[in-house]
Amino acid sequence: MTEGINPKKRTTIYVDPNIHKQFKEICEREDVSASQKIEQFEFDYVNAHCHGNPQTLLQTHFNPPNLICFRCKGKFRQLISVEYVSGYLAKLCSECLEKDRKRGIVKKAKLK
Numbered sequence: 001m002t003e004g005i006n007p008k009k010r011t012t013i014y015v016d017p018n019i020h021k022q023f024k025e026i027c028e029r030e031d032v033s034a035s036q037k038i039e040q041f042e043f044d045y046v047n048a049h050c051h052g053n054p055q056t057l058l059q060t061h062f063n064p065p066n067l068i069c070f071r072c073k074g075k076f077r078q079l080i081s082v083e084y085v086s087g088y089l090a091k092l093c094s095e096c097l098e099k100d101r102k103r104g105i106v107k108k109a110k111l112k
């Protein structure tokens, strides 16, 4: 396993341009590079999910959930429409909504 500071790899990803613009502005305000933020997110995500996402392990064969949560990318039968304080709209599972509510970034949420 790798450790510490590794040589960086340049990559291309597709993102929402409006969110990305706001993301870069916030990074600049916080005096941290967008790459550092993304790398930290990936590090945390990989450590949280490296043993598998429990939601996908619990799928049934009957009426399988097919709605994908914007946050965790898990599949669900029902998602909640969320408006963030940034104005961004997304559909989340209840667990991710709860996490984002605790972060104080949810403006409105409604079950659809």
Ligand SMILES: [Zn+2]
Pocket (backbone or CB within 6 Å): 069, 070, 071, 072, 073, 074, 092, 093, 094, 095, 096, 097
């Ligand atoms: Zn989720």
